[in-house]
Amino acid sequence: MRKKCVVWAVVLCGAISSHAQVCQPEGMAFRVKEEAFNRSQVEELSQFMTDELGPRLAGSQMSERAERLVVDRLKEWGLANPRAEVASEYPKGGWDNEKNYVAMTFPYYCSFAANPKAWSGSTDGLVKGECMALDVKTKSDLEKYRGKLAGKIVLMPVQQEYQISYEPLASRYTDAQLQRMTQDRRPGKRRQASDGENWKAMQELQHAVSLFLKSENVLAVVCGGGTFNVPTSRRVEYKIGDSQPVPEIILPIEDHGRMVRLLNRGKKVEMELDIQNRFTETRHVNNVIAEIPGCDSKLKNEVVLIGAHLDSWHGGTGGADNASGCIVMMEAMRILRALGISPRRTIRLALWGAEEQGYYGSRGYASTYLYDSKKGSALPGYDRFALYLNMDFGSGRFRGVYLEENDQAVPFFETWMKPFKSLGFTTLSPFKVGSTDHVSFSVLGLPAYQFIQDPLEYDRTYHTTMDTYERLSLEDLKVNAAIVAWLTLNAAMDDNRIPAKPGYPEAYSRR
Template identity: 25%
Template sequence: MKLLPFVAGAMLITSVVQAQTADPVVSGIVKEATENSQLRKLAHELLDVIGPRLVGSPQIKQAHEWAVDKYAGWGISAKNEQWGTWRGWERGVSHIDMVYPRVKSLEGMQLAWSPGTKGKDITAETIILPLVTDSIAFQKWLPNAKGKIVMISMNQPTGRPEYNWTEFATKESFDKIKAEKAEETKAWAERIKNTGFNAKSLALALEKAGAAAIMASNWSNGFGVNKIFGANTTKIPTVDIALEDYGLLFRLTEGGSKPKVRIKAESKELGAVPTFNTIASIKGSEKPNEYVILSAHFDSWDGGTGATDNGTGTIVMMEAMRILKSVYPNPKRTILVGHWSSEEQGLNGSRAFVEDHPEVVNNLQALFNQDNGTGRIVNISGQGFAKSETYLTRWINRIPEKYRAEIKTSFPGSPGAGGSDFASFVAAGAPGFSLSSLGWSYGNYTWHTNRDTFDKIVFDDVQSNAIVAAIMAYAASEDPERSSTEKSILPNNTRTGQPGVWPTPVKPNRKGGQ
């Protein structure tokens, strides 16, 4: 009798393995993904040829059209669905040189939506944002900014990332540099605060005072990487300079050498332009009005080419749809893919879809979103849905051991309130799940940086993710049961002590940057 539980467990494991082995769709997905992968071709066309996909830019429009053509070539119905408009802007050439006290070409670029230099170069002396006692003192200083390039970021005490210090430094040296950095970071925050402005209003105040340009350096705490976001100025250019060159200019300025910098920044304002989501579908054969969604945001910042944020998620979902059309062309439920735009400005594309398509949201079996780099999927949370363990575990068990061995689950989990597009659906009470990946130094080296490029993709991991996404979509589509949307009782907020509250839907910004 003592052997019965063991025997039963062994039989269950054997039945799962046999089901995976015997399922021709699962084996077909793996075969198509491994023997006929289109991932490198998709990545090259999207990232190298089209490039970064800043919302409102010609490149994202080109990418939307490219995606529809790709789906059409695979026999998949697809369309671009307009949900709003955005400030149109096109990046041109950025070239930045120190021309005094010696000549040096600087590593840097204008920020997104930066005003250009109107066909002329700007040559001006650099000046450091001053240390003042209060906003009144800053107002008295402001005339000094006229005609100058104002440096608004701190000078980093080291250009070496922390892991480099951990490996080689003495404890005394490491402790010293950490304390120095903490002190200087705090002091610079106080310097900004004492002006009486925040980051946006400070740039506008300097612009109004007649500054020639704004210069910043948003270091990403790794060798050679800076975060590249958007400009706050409306008339003068804002440029980001690599840590090494910014530090050089800072020291020269602080030391009284009065360096001069020449800036050429070309850009075009395009007015309000339409912004879209690309939606593709494989219609369900038995329950066409119930839906499984594969999800990834299409837009990116444009410091690099948006390779791991979120080119990898995009090509994973495109490849999964291609594979499903090939080996599972008649799904039980309709399988959609959503390529959302303006995720980077606040999940606007997916929030618009949730608002515009209640018929999909209310009949959603599951949404699977991938948006955190190039690594293998290793974590899936139940997002606070009380019975998510039952159906997610059932679907995950359809994945061959090779591809699911590292996946950890947490149930029921907590509902995501932001971070990526699955949260737009969770807020509406629909079962949206994040397929979370291994880091591969994502936070420092590729997330929103100038180094987020094709060469950072780990294609073996991305291929694994396409297999996982395709099988999860297949399993969710075939499941005879509807997934439960019952919400769990959330624990008390650890900060306030109040009962946890489910996130509520947020309205999208449908007229961005205007």
């Protein structure tokens, strides 16, 4: 009797395992780790993506240069069909900063670390002028400045004040924090009240201020943004065909605040500026694409997609945001290529354009291959979409995956992640997250995911002029590249794939 029970148990377990999720062999995991850790090209690739490529503002000449150099690198690796592919029309056009000098000259001389706002205008060579602080809370407040600002350098009100923090500048997730991420929040979620009216009013006021200052012929506008004497990166509203905007400069809050305080105390302040920017009529955004073709007669047209955005802001070299993601995704492709793997499904790398300006690249890809929003219907690529993996939360190590409330993905990742749990890759969170390119696909119900990443110092450094090579954690990038290569391989080889969310894409068309 005991022997019969054992036999039946073995038969039952065999029947269950034949339908269970399958992971690639441990020997293959060993090969991926060997290539990723002992023959890594992460350090060289990190210098290439930051120091060599430089800033990559969407539509800029620097961005187009970066695309060419990256395509050349992918060709060198022997990836299939590397190209810069038009993704979307781009109304903003191109903009490159070519000179940037900003200083206070009275009551004493002090040169500043400054950052021109993207798509703002140039000065007429070196200009000097007296500063005036603006205090505008409503459109009617503008009238008190009419006729008084010509030839002046206008300092906008202080919007950010420094607060001493006793938290570490960089951090990693604790076990307790990761555990909280595994708890499903959906039962307790409440619909947030819309803040649309306040946002609209703020935008209207900013637009009115910009028009007024231009009509008053000010020399330049100076704003505060960024702490520790490091300015942030921002933009002005501009599209091809508009007249050139007023020069606008961002100073760190320490320098901006110093001059505003002097002016508010009745002291005279003067500055000199030499800002030269170049506008180009770049009318489209590209994605950089390359592939490892699938070899299975039934599955080769299905696509496992991995990606990160190639564009950056103009102040630094886009190290953590998002050269780090490009480095990981490119290195993952190099690893798979170096191992000579012939996947069943096609593996496609996409380095997106203009994520920082509104997901132009990934949205363009989705509208070209996956879903026709005008017709409200799926395209052939929708049913061939196997998985998308995205990296855009800095340079920190992967700790798990945000599953976008798709419970169907759990058994796949639980199985695939086992060989990398010893490296801290352990957490599956049901949370939905936003603010990056996976949203272009997850909103369609497709299996598209952003990784849970250690924060490191990301919140302090991204979108600032200090986002450079130094913000990269090379050890973490090596681990991340190995994980991406492994998950991608499993998704490309599995008999099954993570399904789209039930009810999609019809649910998207009803939004």
